[in-house]
Amino acid sequence: MAKIMLDVKELSTKYITRFREDVYAVDRVSFQVEEGKSLGIAGESGCGKSTLALSLMGYYFAPLHYISGSIIIDGKTITGMAPDDVRKSVLGTEIAYIPQAAMNALNPTQKIIRFIEDVIQAHDSNMSRKDIYDLARERFEILNLPADVLNKHAVELSGGMKQRTVIAISTILSPKVLIADEPSSALDVTSQKMVIKMIFDLMRGGFIKSMIFITHELPLLYNVTDDIAVMYAGQFVEKGGAEQTVFDPIHPYSRGLMRSIIVPEAGTREQKLEAIPGTPPNLKKPPSGCRFAERCKYAYAQCYVSDVAFTNVGDGRGYRCVHQMDRLKEVYGRD
Amino acid sequence: MTEQAKPLCLSGKGVTKIYGFGDRRVAAVDHVDFEFRKGELISIVGESGSGKTTLVKMLLGLTSVTEGEVYFLGERRDISSRKKLRTYWQGIQAIFQDPFSSYNMFNKIDTVLLDCINMRGGRRLPREKKIEMMTEACSFVNLKFAELTNKYPFELSGGQMQRLMIARIFLLKPQILLADEPTSMIDACSRATILDMLLGLRDEIGMTIIFVTHDIGLAYYISDTVYIMEHGKIVESGSADDVILRPSAPYTRRLINDVPKIHEPWDFAARRPAAAEATN
Numbered sequence: 246m247a248k249i250m251l252d253v254k255e256l257s258t259k260y261i262t263r264f265r266e267d268v269y270a271v272d273r274v275s276f277q278v279e280e281g282k283s284l285g286i287a288g289e290s291g292c293g294k295s296t297l298a299l300s301l302m303g304y305y306f307a308p309l310h311y312i313s314g315s316i317i318i319d320g321k322t323i324t325g326m327a328p329d330d331v332r333k334s335v336l337g338t339e340i341a342y343i344p345q346a347a348m349n350a351l352n353p354t355q356k357i358i359r360f361i362e363d364v365i366q367a368h369d370s371n372m373s374r375k376d377i378y379d380l381a382r383e384r385f386e387i388l389n390l391p392a393d394v395l396n397k398h399a400v401e402l403s404g405g406m407k408q409r410t411v412i413a414i415s416t417i418l419s420p421k422v423l424i425a426d427e428p429s430s431a432l433d434v435t436s437q438k439m440v441i442k443m444i445f446d447l448m449r450g451g452f453i454k455s456m457i458f459i460t461h462e463l464p465l466l467y468n469v470t471d472d473i474a475v476m477y478a479g480q481f482v483e484k485g486g487a488e489q490t491v492f493d494p495i496h497p498y499s500r501g502l503m504r505s506i507i508v509p510e511a512g513t514r515e516q517k518l519e520a521i522p523g524t525p526p527n528l529k530k531p532p533s534g535c536r537f538a539e540r541c542k543y544a545y546a547q548c549y550v551s552d553v554a555f556t557n558v559g560d561g562r563g564y565r566c567v568h569q570m571d572r573l574k575e576v577y578g579r580d
Numbered sequence: 581m582t583e584q585a586k587p588l589c590l591s592g593k594g595v596t597k598i599y600g601f602g603d604r605r606v607a608a609v610d611h612v613d614f615e616f617r618k619g620e621l622i623s624i625v626g627e628s629g630s631g632k633t634t635l636v637k638m639l640l641g642l643t644s645v646t647e648g649e650v651y652f653l654g655e656r657r658d659i660s661s662r663k664k665l666r667t668y669w670q671g672i673q674a675i676f677q678d679p680f681s682s683y684n685m686f687n688k689i690d691t692v693l694l695d696c697i698n699m700r701g702g703r704r705l706p707r708e709k710k711i712e713m714m715t716e717a718c719s720f721v722n723l724k725f726a727e728l729t730n731k732y733p734f735e736l737s738g739g740q741m742q743r744l745m746i747a748r749i750f751l752l753k754p755q756i757l758l759a760d761e762p763t764s765m766i767d768a769c770s771r772a773t774i775l776d777m778l779l780g781l782r783d784e785i786g787m788t789i790i791f792v793t794h795d796i797g798l799a800y801y802i803s804d805t806v807y808i809m810e811h812g813k814i815v816e817s818g819s820a821d822d823v824i825l826r827p828s829a830p831y832t833r834r835l836i837n838d839v840p841k842i843h844e845p846w847d848f849a850a851r852r853p854a855a856a857e858a859t860n
Contacts, residue, residue, distance in 0.1 A: 289767045433627040433794075434838040442848055461768060464797075464840040491842060505768040508841045509797040509824050518772035518801075524737055 247279040248319070250455040251301075251422050256314035256324075258300040261307070268528050270296040272479040273314070275555070278422070278472075281448070283456040285470030285487065287463055287502065291525060293479040294459045295345070298426045301457065302340055304331045319421050319454075337368060341420040341453075345427045348407035351399035358395040360414050368418060381417065387450055388413055388443055405436025409443050416452055423453040427460050441469055463506050467491050472561060475499040478525050478536040481555065485562035495564040495573055498537050535567060543568065543576060586617040587654070589788045590639065590672075590756055594648035597634050597812075608634040610812035611648065616756075616790060616805075621782050623791045623799035623820075626809035627835075632792050635809070636760050639790070640674055641665055653755070670699070673754040677761040679741035683733035689744065690729050693717065696751035717747040721777055739770035746777045753785060760792045775802055796835055800824040808832050 260268040270293045303323035315324045318339045361381045382392045429437035447453050473490040475483045483496040494500045501521040523540040538548040557563040597609040609631040626632040637643040641659045650657045659665040693714045718725035721743040763771045781787045806823040808816040816829040827833045
């Protein structure tokens, strides 16, 4: 049994808008990530993927607010810590976050090495500049990034190179969990592949112990992560191994998502694409029953009434649906 | 040889666009030849900076052509005056990437659709006939016209706006539709609907559709003919099956190799075999 790196239990967070309305963006999300493993989170835009990523850092600032639940990173509970403590002892060392437009985060007037000095000195002010430079050089070499990047400004780098540099900077303190929120969605496919390759190198080198990877692009997720969780309207609707989730989904929503995959491979043209009608519910007033019921082909009266619990079926798999797994499989077989 | 029998709809010889002058000349589109046949769905695939948007702008007549000729329905395209350009636009229309900025935000949806009817010379039609036409267009894209009247475009979601755009095209019935990344800003689930509607336009009206995208999988799924662009040049073209399954240009091969796929994983993502062994 591998060590559990990230353990999230029933985490709920909300946004408070300027009109004092609550938007329940993350609702009772639970999962575990073992050492050396990665979890991918898939879902439509607006389903709460990025909010979940922000919530996982334990560093809440308006309009995002914590409601309940716990986050444990390698045995250390980070929920309930004072924001300053989170900044000092969690961000960077325990958990690192790469946002969507990370490559625009580099200050154009500074050399790359300055950012690394900044990160390291915020946590360990005793290190000399020479040591920092040597550490950075070594890390860059392992990651196949040219060492002369350290003395360049951000404007001299290409988009893919900037993105890889940002990832190298944010993981310089070897965090236990890396949260990558669409790190490659603004890049060309070739640069995207290099970014992913570098993340793999980080994992293999043991510089990061586990990873949460967020994207709406399912073929990419399938290639990158060990497990996939499908998110809908702030909840996990399905979780399981990448292979199973993509080829044998349980929940009607994940099944709809998997049916919208288009890849340049033989057989794609014969495949019938299926769209899910309707739009996701408004999270200011989440529906009382199953959140997917309105768009679900298989919904019946019960779905609209009672809240649906997340059923675990073992082997890390689980789903959130009123129907039993076997029943759903039977229905899918008839389509 | 039915392919050969289809008449040419839009074609170009040595089409070039050069930005800048002097030492800083950049050929965004460099001596490109193409032949788009009637009733086909053609994809132009390229990464960012390959010149696909510049080519679209030239085809639409929104920017000048530095060198080369564009032929529309077999004749040399003449858009030298504003009036001639307007006539040209009756034959060619476009859907753009960002549905949110494609509409005049002061016009209600009825106005948007009425304008299209008026442009096709239906200005003097009776009111009932106009409403009937608008309802038909909306039902083609699975929208309900009765729910849309008196609404503004920004009250719709991105997918609905893009569908409304297709409803406009349905009313205008141009010979050619240029779709510049129409699905890149909407969700994967709504993407399928848009693609189905484009295919519907091709099959029901016989429209020629030029689909510009960076997603090679999407291009393969939807199109009859694929053109691959790299640095302003067309490096490969042919039927979708030929180009995607048997690519000859190194660039195409690299592109297909680098796209994440679900049946053959990336070479360095070596965990897959291990995972398969564990389950066996």
